[in-house]
Amino acid sequence: MTVVALVAAAAVVAAALWRAPSWAQLTAVAAMAAGVAALAAFAGIERALLPVALIAGAVGLAVPVGPSAGRHRRVAPRKGGRAGARGKDGRKRGNGAEDGEGFEGVEVPGFDILEKVGSGGMASVYRARRRSDGTTVALKVPMEQYVADAKFIRRFHREAEVAQRLDHPNIVRTYEHGAQGVQHYMAMEYVDGRSLESYVEARELDVPLVIDVMKRVAEALQAIHSAGIIHRDIKPGNIMITKGGLQEGRPRVAEDAVKLMDFGIAGGKVMTRLTMTGARVGTPVYMSPEQARGLKIDHRSDIYSLGLVLYEMLTGQTAFKGGYEAIVHQQIFQTPAPPRQIDVAIPKALDSLVMRMIAKDPEERPALRDVIQVLSDEASWDAADGPDLPSRLVVAVSARQGLIRVLDAEGTLHGSVGEVSPASFPAAPLAIAVSDDGHLYAAVFEYRIGEDDDHRMIHKLTEDGHEVARFGRYGMGEGEFLYPAGLACGPGPDGDVYVLDGESLRVQRYAPDGTPRGAFGGRGAGQGTFDDPRALTVGPDGKVYVLDHGNRQVQRFAPDGTYETRWAFRMGQDRPGMRVLDGVAVGPDGTLYVSDATAGRIRTVTPAGRVGQSYRIEPLQGEATEALLDLGVDHDGYLYAARRGGHLIRKFAPDGTLAATLEAYAPLVQTIVQVRPDAS
Numbered sequence: 001m002t003v004v005a006l007v008a009a010a011a012v013v014a015a016a017l018w019r020a021p022s023w024a025q026l027t028a029v030a031a032m033a034a035g036v037a038a039l040a041a042f043a044g045i046e047r048a049l050l051p052v053a054l055i056a057g058a059v060g061l062a063v064p065v066g067p068s069a070g071r072h073r074r075v076a077p078r079k080g081g082r083a084g085a086r087g088k089d090g091r092k093r094g095n096g097a098e099d100g101e102g103f104e105g106v107e108v109p110g111f112d113i114l115e116k117v118g119s120g121g122m123a124s125v126y127r128a129r130r131r132s133d134g135t136t137v138a139l140k141v142p143m144e145q146y147v148a149d150a151k152f153i154r155r156f157h158r159e160a161e162v163a164q165r166l167d168h169p170n171i172v173r174t175y176e177h178g179a180q181g182v183q184h185y186m187a188m189e190y191v192d193g194r195s196l197e198s199y200v201e202a203r204e205l206d207v208p209l210v211i212d213v214m215k216r217v218a219e220a221l222q223a224i225h226s227a228g229i230i231h232r233d234i235k236p237g238n239i240m241i242t243k244g245g246l247q248e249g250r251p252r253v254a255e256d257a258v259k260l261m262d263f264g265i266a267g268g269k270v271m272t273r274l275t276m277t278g279a280r281v282g283t284p285v286y287m288s289p290e291q292a293r294g295l296k297i298d299h300r301s302d303i304y305s306l307g308l309v310l311y312e313m314l315t316g317q318t319a320f321k322g323g324y325e326a327i328v329h330q331q332i333f334q335t336p337a338p339p340r341q342i343d344v345a346i347p348k349a350l351d352s353l354v355m356r357m358i359a360k361d362p363e364e365r366p367a368l369r370d371v372i373q374v375l376s377d378e379a380s381w382d383a384a385d386g387p388d389l390p391s392r393l394v395v396a397v398s399a400r401q402g403l404i405r406v407l408d409a410e411g412t413l414h415g416s417v418g419e420v421s422p423a424s425f426p427a428a429p430l431a432i433a434v435s436d437d438g439h440l441y442a443a444v445f446e447y448r449i450g451e452d453d454d455h456r457m458i459h460k461l462t463e464d465g466h467e468v469a470r471f472g473r474y475g476m477g478e479g480e481f482l483y484p485a486g487l488a489c490g491p492g493p494d495g496d497v498y499v500l501d502g503e504s505l506r507v508q509r510y511a512p513d514g515t516p517r518g519a520f521g522g523r524g525a526g527q528g529t530f531d532d533p534r535a536l537t538v539g540p541d542g543k544v545y546v547l548d549h550g551n552r553q554v555q556r557f558a559p560d561g562t563y564e565t566r567w568a569f570r571m572g573q574d575r576p577g578m579r580v581l582d583g584v585a586v587g588p589d590g591t592l593y594v595s596d597a598t599a600g601r602i603r604t605v606t607p608a609g610r611v612g613q614s615y616r617i618e619p620l621q622g623e624a625t626e627a628l629l630d631l632g633v634d635h636d637g638y639l640y641a642a643r644r645g646g647h648l649i650r651k652f653a654p655d656g657t658l659a660a661t662l663e664a665y666a667p668l669v670q671t672i673v674q675v676r677p678d679a680s
Contacts, residue, residue: 109180125140126141128187138189156177166227168220170259172189189259191240200313203316211381220258220259234305242256284324285327306371310353311358347381357371393674395672398666404417409634417465429442437493441458443487445457445483458470470514480508481503481504481508485533486536488538497510505531536584547583569598601617617650620648624645
């Protein structure tokens with residue numbers, strides 16, 4: 001009896017461990033047997049069998065029984081698992097996919113898993129064949145860590161039910177969804193093609209194709225919103241173009257060639273830094289500001305994301321760049337440069353549409369019907385500027401490309417030239433000027449004395465940026481200067497070019513071809529001499545005005561450099577001295593505009609010598625108030641004021657009120673206003 005009991009107990013333990021014995025388990029059995037033998041020698045076989053029986057019973061209860069007891073379902077592929085065999089086409093097949101067994105641990109009844117085609121932060125997607133009819137489908141399966149999230153699973157199936165009711169040629173169809181135990185799945189239309197992301201990266205998009213694709217996506221998104229679904233994950237990777245979908249003529253894509261997918265599923269809740277688990281989950285590049293803040297979102301969040309996709313399609317680059325935290329900060333607080341700041345060939349209508357779609361305030365974003373209307377208006381796609389602007393803003397900015405930019409009265413970019421490169425400028429310009437015949441002049445400082453006899457620092461360019469002349473050597477001789485701090489052009493096509501030397505405190509005068517015509521100024525207390533001159537400008541009558549910062553005055557000279565008069569403002573009856581001046585300009589009618597930094601006002605003096613309108617300058621956040629304030633007046637009498645180093649341009653109405661604040665999207669080096677000679 002005792003022998004039979006011992007054998008039975010050993011059999012129970014062996015059966016419990018036999019499924020997958022390890023060296024540790026075998027060692028434990030051997031130790032148990034040795035213990036039983038020793039205890040039997042001293043205490044008898046009955047007492048020795050008691051602990052064995054207890055252990056055998058515990059192990060028998062802990063180990064499940066049945067043919068699949070040791071089997072563990074996995075939703076996500078096993079990390080480091082064995083890859084499936086490759087088929088004739090070279091693609092990986094699931095282990096036993098053809099006979100219905102699982103693909104890397106994934107099994108969905110009624111489907112043969114063929115290959116894994118993608119994986120996001122919350123689900124994996126497989127190409128599969130439906131056994132009932134042989135249809136190739138895209139099978140979406142939630143990742144294992146989200147299966148236990150009851151709220152996510154409920155949303156997964158609820159929105160799959162809504163998606164099944166959607167019938168739109170540009171929306172990926174959902175066929176069915178279901179669950180087998182902990183395994184949940186959704187069977188969708190399989191799209192054979194390329195993602196929009198690959199087209200953007202390959203730079204294969206032109207404006208007509210961008211418009212056609214975006215129109216299809218907007219129409220699909222409109223249908224999704226009508227069904228009460230928010231996509232939450234609009235990005236180029238979720239937009240597909242089917243093989244053979246591109247065609248000649250208009251439209252460039254077939255009606256059903258563009259497919260929007262992954263709607264309503266990826267975002268069971270608002271993505272925040274705390275809910276991110278995958279490398280690409282919650283990426284903020286296409287997130288709306290409200291989504292980045294973790295606030296409640298609605299359909300307008302999708303419109304913002306769609307605007308960022310359109311931005312990238314037009315420019316070839318994302319609107320925001322950097323690490324996660326940097327992009328989140330930009331999404332919430334910064335507005336990217338308009339697409340035309342990057343490529344002036346982009347139609348203005350699309351430039352304006354993009355900036356409206358990515359407005360920080362959801363209330364300011366257009367409805368999708370308005371987006372579709374703009375995309376459908378072919379007449380608005382022309383990027384041509386039309387007739388010459390009567391007035392334009394010419395700005396020099398601190399950037400690698402587009403160093404000199406031309407804006408209209410509303411701040412819209414019309415053109416840009418120059419870059420820091422051997423083929424253009426060796427450095428960013430310090431000062432710029434525009435002649436009445438449209439030539440651009442740029443002063444670029446570069447010390448090369450003795451190295452290159454032909455080196456000149458003043459570049460003369462055509463309006464489209466082609467260099468036609470260069471003059472102005474480094475030095476102290478005739479026609480030479482040390483540091484070109486300012487530039488100005490006289491009226492008429494033959495007007496002189498004036499260069500303010502910030503080191504020698506002189507003004508060099510040149511003919512338009514660069515021939516020296518003399519110099520004036522020098523160090524002194526005024527009346528023809530200077531102490532820290534910082535800017536100069538030329539009036540419509542050819543008179544030259546120099547802002548003499550050190551002497552706190554503006555001096556006026558005849559075109560040949562003869563001193564004529566000066567202006568200054570006293571501190572007041574109770575305070576001796578003169579006010580600090582930091583800006584000067586002359587309007588088309590000869591009115592003098594002087595910025596009084598002490599009072600924070602721009603004061604005007606009419607040609608008759610009377611004090612006129614005053615403009616209040618409120619400091620803007622981030623502006624260096626000690627920097628120069630560039631001033632200029634257009635043909636309608638609007639005054640523009642831009643602080644150097646800042647990125648905003650104030651626009652004042654003739655009555656002194658602030659009419660607008662224009663964004664330059666780059667640090668300003670100098671801002672001038674050019675009025676065409678024939679402007680009324």
